[in-house]
Amino acid sequence: MVAAARLAPSAPGTPDPLVEQVFAEIEATFREPVSAADVARTLGYTPGHLTTVLRKRTGRPLLDWITERRMIEVRRMLRETDLPLDAVAARTGLRDATYLVRRFRNRYGITPQRWRRADRASP
DSSP: OHHHHHTSTTBTTBOOHHHHHHHHHHHHHTTSOOOHHHHHHHHTSOHHHHHHHHHHHHSSOHHHHHHHHHHHHHHHHHHHOOOOHHHHHHHTTOSOHHHHHHHHHHHHSSOHHHHHHHHHHOO
């Protein structure tokens, strides 16, 4: 995600400090049930303002970035562990296994269980 922060259009080749702060906060807190409002408040902004600024600078709103980081970790855990979905959800800041399944299926078009089986079956 930090690499994405460097792509923000502040100036050619210059990292965007606010975007980097946002991504650092997401990285530090995504394992907790943190919301976009929590991240914004921690950084001293309103959720609406920070979401608008982030969308302008990266093309995506704050909640998308939080979800993206969580899904990266969910996929890693599905690939590398045999943890049940409740445990994966708890370790990635998601409410429960049902919510994890819904978010995962919306994002990837497949359930986490099927993704895990397919990932392990591939060479």
